[in-house]
Amino acid sequence: PQQGKFLSGTFGKVFWILVGVFVLAVSFIIAFSGKDETADLQQVSVRLDNFSKTAKTVQKNLKSKTLTSNNGNFQLWLVGNQTAGEELLKKGGVSKTEYNKTMVKSEKKFASDLDAKFEDARLSARLNRVYASTMAAETQKIINILNSMAKKNKSKQIRDYASNASANLVPIQKIFDDYTETAN
8 A cells, every 4th residue: 555645644634734823823923012113102192291281280389490490491392292292193093092001001190190299299398309300310211212212213203203302301301400409
């Protein structure tokens, strides 16, 4: 009798089914593991929106002229860049309702925690110092995210947005960072 081929019969069928399942599984893993190219821009947009509300709330309680003026500039920067970020996302086909839900929830909690921190600082008469040091750190984080976007994002429009936003935030961050109680 003639010998069967190696991949024929039951063993061959099982082998080819397993190869097919493996290829399908790898395809799904690759398809669903790709990072959303707008994830950083979504996060920046949501964070700027939250910071805008916080900065506006804190503004009336600041006692330092330097800090009040810088916070006013910061608010203008926040509104302008948050709006520009949302417009870029809309052009890319991403509406606010499509933002990553986990990230939005996390950012909302972060903003709530910051608001509580600033309220505690206000009640203990330390708001100027706490706000300046916190915003120095937080604006530096935003600058770092923007710089990363400016280098790595595939979209030229997003890279340009991030580069300009970062460059305009640096002087504001420096004033927050250099703030001292005696500077008033």
